[in-house]
Amino acid sequence: MELLKQKILLEGTVLNEKVLKVDSFLNHQLDPVLTMQIGAEFARRFEDCTVDKILTIESSGIAVALATAVKLNVPLVFARKKRSLLMSEEAYTTEVYSYTKQETNHITVLKKFLPAGEKVLIIDDFLASGAAASGLAVLARQAGCEITGIGIVIEKSFQGGAAKLRQAGYRVESLVRIGSLKDGKVTFL
């Protein structure tokens, strides 16, 4: 997605060889026009598939997942990283380690929102080691859902998560694939 590449080159900051900061448009401040275009692009890439529901994880996945849900006209569910007092019902849960937060979360979706047999499209902002996307796939499989595919805004291909998910048979559609962040520079694949 050319527009996204330009935005990354213009506004992204390479913090180190592993971390690209895009907080001006993707995960702290959001550009609504770009966000809706990202949703439209995911919808286009998966237009040959049946999608009953979008599955994402709080917080940075929500905006791009909503933009996709609007285009595909299907509901979205976001996994919670922390159970609230209101989530007393039966839930699917699994552990996900966050590198940027340096913590392990039990991510959770209430069972009633993932009926067996539904075709689920997983959407997230970043794919690095693949922990979050794999965790969401675990929840969907626990539920007996079919995973249509995984849509990622920015894939850091050099961290191996995308390759692992593709080897496991998932269709991973990344809008931008980054081959390296060496020497403070973003190199796209």
Next chain:
Amino acid sequence: MELLKQKILLEGTVLNEKVLKVDSFLNHQLDPVLTMQIGAEFARRFEDCTVDKILTIESSGIAVALATAVKLNVPLVFARKKRSLLMSEEAYTTEVYSYTKQETNHITVLKKFLPAGEKVLIIDDFLASGAAASGLAVLARQAGCEITGIGIVIEKSFQGGAAKLRQAGYRVESLVRIGSLKDGKVTFL
């Protein structure tokens, strides 16, 4: 907002006299059509104002804030409840207690995303005691921003937060106002 009232009566669950659960369309599963209509309604209510930026808080505020940002064509910023490794820059921060999570968070926005003088519209899903909205207002005031108003999807008027904010001089626009959750029943104002 009549549509939202109908949705609450149809799908909401009164857990006790203080808590209304609307996780099927507002804060766990999201209905994309309704979400965009909520954004359009906020845009309509504040159409007489200048808005430079939407300010909300993760996670449940993000979707409705994005829908509003799309309609008003302005960026949105969501306050983080937890600082990540990537938020090393200077930030505005304040304490907010969450009743449903039973924890105090230091909510944070990077200074660069709240320039002094900007006109900020605060958006959130619920207003009960007003802790979250007040916290966001504190951040905006720390930044020297002007607060255009506060847009709330569901105001639980009987918990006093909305009255407190209105007394403090803020324009609070709530799409639905709930007067009571007594006897397992939602009573609108």
